[in-house]
Amino acid sequence: MPSSSTNAGVLTRMRTGKQKRPLEDTADCSASDDRLGTAKEVRRRTAKHGCPLTLTLYVRWFSPSGKSKVNRLLLRPVTSVDALQGISKNLVSRAFPSGPERPDYLTSQEFLKFTPTEDFMSLPGEIFRTEFRLVVTHEGWEHTVLERELGAHVDPLRKMLVTVIEFESSPLLMVGHALGLRVSLIAYPVISIKKDFLDHVQEQLETNPDFQGGL
Numbered sequence: 001m002p003s004s005s006t007n008a009g010v011l012t013r014m015r016t017g018k019q020k021r022p023l024e025d026t027a028d029c030s031a032s033d034d035r036l037g038t039a040k041e042v043r044r045r046t047a048k049h050g051c052p053l054t055l056t057l058y059v060r061w062f063s064p065s066g067k068s069k070v071n072r073l074l075l076r077p078v079t080s081v082d083a084l085q086g087i088s089k090n091l092v093s094r095a096f097p098s099g100p101e102r103p104d105y106l107t108s109q110e111f112l113k114f115t116p117t118e119d120f121m122s123l124p125g126e127i128f129r130t131e132f133r134l135v136v137t138h139e140g141w142e143h144t145v146l147e148r149e150l151g152a153h154v155d156p157l158r159k160m161l162v163t164v165i166e167f168e169s170s171p172l173l174m175v176g177h178a179l180g181l182r183v184s185l186i187a188y189p190v191i192s193i194k195k196d197f198l199d200h201v202q203e204q205l206e207t208n209p210d211f212q213g214g215l
């Protein structure tokens with residue numbers, strides 16, 4: 001059964017600096033048509049939901065041995081958590097049932113809600129540390145505007161809160177028999193970002209030619 005806890009100011013976790021660089025996959029002509037189509041659709045839907053920025057969440061996992069793996073999650077906007085679909089909707093509904101006790105960052109209009117285009121990922125093993133990097137794409141460049149470490153950063157302004165859900169798959173079946181093999185999975189179904197913060201990022205991108213990110 002999934003259990004949940006809250007680390008205020010950075011993220012909601014449930015168990016079940018300044019950088020600028022060229023855009024990679026979404027502007028890569030060698031990328032697959034499906035991936036390019038997904039990026040274009042995300043940009044269209046993001047603008048439609050009142051956020052003209054294209055957002056990406058980079059998630060870096062660190063193992064106890066020091067190895068690391070980076071995951072690039074393209075974010076698409078949702079009007080509310082009730083508009084989530086599939087596995088993401090099921091996980092959030094189980095952890096935060098509708099009602100007055102649902103956290104404000106999942107309900108308030110002060111936060112814009114996003115969800116990755118990937119519902120979940122399999123964990124490569126034990127994760128010792130997780131780092132998040134929020135990137136905004138503007139005119140072919142990626143700007144890092146926010147960096148956080150899971151459970152290690154307190155942000156009283158609550159610029160970004162990431163919902164983290166860890167869970168296990170059902171046992172695999174073969175010829176009607178359960179093999180007993182489970183896979184550890186992780187999902188980031190909702191990324192809540194303060195609207196005022198994103199408005200400020202957009203203003204800097206449009207008016208400040210020296211803006212390098214890292215607000």
